[in-house]
């Protein structure tokens with residue numbers, strides 16, 4: 001490996017308590033909200049087929065028309081307490097809010113730009129009440145911040161001239177000022193979710209970004225920052241020149257998921273997922289595939305089974321309403337979590353052979369093995385191969401205690417589990433298994449393995 005000044009600062013996972021809390025979240029909520037929610041994917045009677053929060057880049061939308069939208073930002077329906085209650089009922093343990101997206105419009109009254117809520121008819125801080133409401137519901141808040149900022153005069157995607165370099169120095173100072181301002185205004189935030197960091201101009205700022213990351217971490221000890229914030233001095237992003245993870249967790253899983261434990265390279269990670277194929281900001285007319293709550297539940301369980309967190313995106317409309325499709329998802333995911341959350345919260349990877357019927361998760365607090373069945377076997381029986389030296393002490397449908405599942409030993413360490421007759425398999429079914437590791441005899445009582 002090569003010596004790096006601005007590469008990864010740590011080998012392996014963070015082991016401190018704040019990261020331990022992050023690791024156990026299981027489910028999060030992303031909120032993309034800003035001026036783009038006003039046009040909602042349409043302009044001048046035309047339909048924008050791109051991602052709604054990118055409508056400013058659409059040649060059918062005049063840039064100055066977009067940039068004037070702040071003059072009509074006045075979300076009468078904005079109700080952060082209701083949003084936080086809905087997220088709580090869904091079972092989200094953390095929430096990531098766009099403080100500033102690529103367009104540069106700030107949802108907080110930044111002292112470093114006029115392009116913020118302070119200059120809109122709404123003329124109140126959006127972020128503060130949201131942080132308070134989510135904190136009150138016990139949901140940790142993370143601040144999304146786009147480095148790319150189409151509004152700032154000093155922003156450049158690449159540095160080609162002396163003038164570019166001088167302008168960019170001002171932009172770097174502006175970026176640092178806004179980030180320190182966010183941490184000062186909202187000190188209960190647990191971390192920052194960076195985006196818009198793929199520009200050459202930013203990638204060349206390895207030293208500046210490294211120093212800024214250190215400075216932010218010193219302002220809020222334990223602050224959680226992912227791999228997308230900065231590049232190393234060779235322009236390597238997410239993983240430095242030596243292949244070591246930048247930041248505290250891998251942040252590359254955007255609208256995609258790992259399939260095998262090898263894909264996560266022993267790192268913490270989260271997957272951020274849109275409900276339609278690719279809409280983060282509000283689009284009034286979703287086209288193409290819209291994910292069902294069962295699809296999203298499967299992705300959430302798959303993430304937990306591979307040591308990651310799963311974050312479902314919400315895009316409120318220009319008035320601050322949560323759209324019906326997203327409210328339905330929040331309700332249905334919440335209903336499933338009501339009785340099955342222990343198979344997701346505090347759960348991670350279990351090194352048992354993957355079976356076709358679904359996923360194993362291991363609850364780090366109870367030691368229990370969860371079998372989450374998505375592909376219901378026609379036989380009604382689940383094949384379970386238990387590694388050598390592991391004994392099954394008991395197994396039940398989640399929430400029940402004793403006698404619901406019959407265990408048939410096929411041969412040493414391989415069993416068929418019979419699902420009870422009449423199990424509703426239109427929903428994911430969870431079995432909870434208590435195991436004993438090592439060659440301790442099965443005492444027959446449910447006590448935590450040593």
Ligand SMILES: C[C@@H]1N[C@@H](c2nc3ccccc3[nH]2)[C@H](O)[C@@H]1O
Nearest residue numbers: 032051053054195196254272280
């Ligand atoms: C979390 C997501 N990241 C932003 C984004 N912009 C992109 C430009 C090119 C490729 C992928 C992108 N993702 C999306 O607008 C959304 O905020």
